[in-house]
Amino acid sequence: MKRFTILFSAIWLLLISCKEEKELPNIIMTEFSVGSETPIMQDFTYQNIPLDKPLSFKFSGALDPSSIENGIVFKGQLQDEVVHTFTLVSSNRELLIYPNGLLTPNHIYTLDLMNFKGANGEGFTNTGIRFITEKTDNEIRRIDFHGGKITSTGRYVNTPRFLNATIEFTDNLNEDQNLSDKIRLIGPSTVQLEIFQIGRIVIVKSEVLLKGFSKYQLVFEPGIESENGVVTQNSKTYEFFTVPNFEQSNFPRIPTEELLTKVQEQTFRYFWDFAHPACGMARERNTSGNLVTVGGSGFGVMAIVVGIERGFITRQQGVERLTRIVDFLEGADKFHGVWPHWLDGNTGKVLPFSQFDNGGDLVETAFMIQGLLTVKQYLDESTPNEKTIIDKITKLWEEVEWSWYTRGNQDVLYWHWSPQHEWTMNLPIRGYNESLIVYVLAASSPTFPISKSVYDKGWARNGNMGNGSDFYNITLPLGEDLGGPLFFSHYSFLGLDPRNLSDQYANYWTQSKNHTLINRMHVITNPLGYAGYETYSWGLTASDNHEGYSAHSPINDKGVITPTAALSSMPYTPEESIEALEFFYYQLGDRLWGDFGFYDAFNLTENWFADSYLAIDQGPIILMIENHRTALLWDLFMKDEEVKAGLDKLNFNY
Known part of the structure; x- marks a missing residue:
């Protein structure tokens, strides 16, 4: 029994020894694919291999990762080495090879896999492939x-x-x-x-x-x-x-003060030479025919004051034109003393601005009254024909029923009212935007005033018109994020002097200046990547554009630069605005300067330059340049005792 046991043990050891010495089978490649596709082989060459897909090799067993790096030989048809990376996946049974960059189209490559080892020490059957890349457009x-x-x-x-x-x-x-x-x-x-x-x-x-x-x-x-x-x-x-051609100018260089006068005079021609021949009012735009604008004409009557002071016209000429305008306004359609947005320049009848807007427009009327009160302070009561204009302006001012537009004594003013459609437009005037002047005048009215609560609850929204956030490291006291279009800081402040103006909600010089700086910084930062946006080419506001018309702003940015935006901001940012003025005039004058000053807008990205003029864009250029130079219009408007009383009523400091 003992001999049998020893014999069995010897046989078992021999069997184990034979098993350990038996050679394991080599690992072989079992599949080649590109992406998820198996390519077709023709004449021992794989055809139409994509230029940008990884090459995939599957194997019969797991590979030893350390044996891979020096075992891949990847060459082009000129025997040039193809730079690549690789990775093992599927438990090391699949090898992915990634060429660095695109392969060359219609090019023959060879790829050899040699001297790999198995994860368990197996040998590897060397293999190689030959392929030709797809014929593609030579891109x-x-x-x-x-x-x-x-x-x-x-x-x-x-x-x-x-x-x-x-x-x-x-x-x-x-x-x-x-x-x-x-x-x-x-x-x-x-x-x-x-x-x-x-x-x-x-x-x-x-x-x-x-x-x-x-x-x-x-x-x-x-x-x-x-x-x-x-x-x-x-x-x-x-x-x-x-880049601009800064070595050459469209026009001869002149001193800055001469250039400011030239721009004012050329722009003034829109309100003088192009005014409606019958009534003297400003046309809405240079293609408006008989259609005249109330708000734009309010800017226009202030421009006549500048024209007289600058010597563009005589005082007699200015008084004659103002007489014609005031006489027209007396007989024009009014709705509770409020003019519509548009009028027929021949008849004085309302021209609808939109389907339901064929009645009074309180905001446009406020712009006109701001202008008329400025004219009233400029004229001389001791001169009979000027005294006549003053008396007529007083009558027009006192006829405006501001309180009617509270729509039944609500604590807010409404923009529109029509006899046919009544309050259908349903647009309350709430801050902060271009309409501060509406509430100042409504509070100042000697005949139909509003109370302070209408200002606080309606315009200021019980304090909710505040902002207080920083944009481009500049604090914006009021209004929508990034400030909105720049006309918000122009229209109310053509006469209303913002330099020392403040109330419980804001300092209005800080508001207007910071609004302008934020608008400019948005253009310089240029997050949407438009062309033509530079430190010297800036200003987003409402204007024509390559698609029609829009209120351009940092949150409604269409790549459109509007000259009035930067130029009318001159009191707030004199150096930056004059830099823009000189660029628009000297560098773009062949495309942007015409009979009535600067055309409305341009979009370099779209290769579009306007050939249009708009009264509400041209007017602030003249007036705010003048306020920058002499404060003429601010000083005149702020002399009005009733305006002062209204500001006091609303607890303004000025």
């Missing part, structure tokens, strides 16, 4: 306009006027082709291009300087051929925007 991979600045939206702005662009294609180009008929430049000036080709790189230069502050398009036509015969199938266009 542009990269373009660089040297010296240009790329915005957040990928636009090239501030590109030097000497074009120097580098373009990289996905493949080397056919050196025998002529690219001059495939690459062209579209813009405001005709420019010949110099084109250089090196491998896959094309360099494009302009033979002469491009026009400053302009939009150009570099166009690549179909048919650009690679060295492998692949041609581009589609046109490709790149937009870029040049």
Whole structure:
């Protein structure tokens, strides 16, 4: 029995020894795929491999990760090494290889996997594949306009006027082709291009300087051929925007004070030369025909005062025009003493502003009354024809039923009322916006005043019109975030002097100045990446645009710069506004300056410059430049004793 046990043990040890010495099978590749697709093989070459997909290899067993790095040999058809990375997945049974960047189209590659080891010490059967990449359009991979600045939206702005662009294609180009008929430049000036080709790189230069502050398009036509015969199938266009031509001016340089006078005088012509011939009122815009605007004409009567003082017209001419305007206003349609937004300049009849807005417009009326009270303080009671105008202005002022527009003694003023539609418009005037002057005048009225509670509860919304947040490190006391369009800080303060104006809610000089600075900083920061936004080219407010009309602001930014925004802010930001004025005049004068001063707006991104003028945009330019220079209109309006009483009633300091 003992001998049998010893014999059995010997046989068992021999069997174990034989098992341990038996060689394990080699690991082999079982599958090759690209992305999730298994490519087709033809003539021992995998066909049409995508340029941007990882290469996937699956194996019969798990691999030893340490054996992988030096075992991958990846080469192009010129035996050039292909830079790549790799990773093991699926419990180390699948290898993913990622080429760095795109592979070259229609190009043969080889990829050998050698000397791998199994996770358990298994051997590896060396293997390799050969593949050809897909034939694709020879695409542009990269373009660089040297010296240009790329915005957040990928636009090239501030590109030097000497074009120097580098373009990289996905493949080397056919050196025998002529690219001059495939690459062209579209813009405001005709420019010949110099084109250089090196491998896959094309360099494009302009033979002469491009026009400053302009939009150009570099166009690549179909048919650009690679060295492998692949041609581009589609046109490709790149937009870029040049720097201004600061070396040259559209007009001769003149002293700043002369330029300010020139801008005021040219803009004044809108209200003088282009006024409606029958009534003397301002047309809404330069295409309005017989339609005249009440609010814009309120700015216009103040402009006549400036025109007289600056010597653009004589005092007699100004008085004659003011007489015609006041006589027209006496006979024009009024609704509880309130004029509509628009009137027919021949008949004085209301012209509807919208479907239900064919009656009184309290805000437009306030702009007119602000202007008339300024004129009243300017005229001389000892001169009979001027005394007549003063008396008529007093009558028009006293006829305005401000309290009626509280809609039955509510603690708020309403913007509109119509005999046909009554209060259908249903728009309460609440702050903070351009309408502070409405409440000041309503409180100042000697005949139909409002109480302070209407101001506090309606306009100030029981204090809820405050803001107090910082934008671009600038505190905004009142109103919507980022301040809204800049006309909020213009229209009420053409006559109402903000320099020392404050109440329990805000200091209005701080409000207006900070509003302007925030608006400008938004343009400089340019979060939406528009062209033409610079320290010297700024100002977002209501104006025409390339699509129609809009109240442009930091939260309604369409890429539109409106000259009145910066120019009418001159009292608040004199240096910044004068810098913008000089840029608009000297650099953009050929596109932005016309018979009545600066055109309404421009959008360099859209290559759009307005040919329009609007009364409500032209008026504040004249008036706020004058307030910056002499405070003339502020001083006149603030002399009115009834206005002072109204400000006292509302607890203003001034």
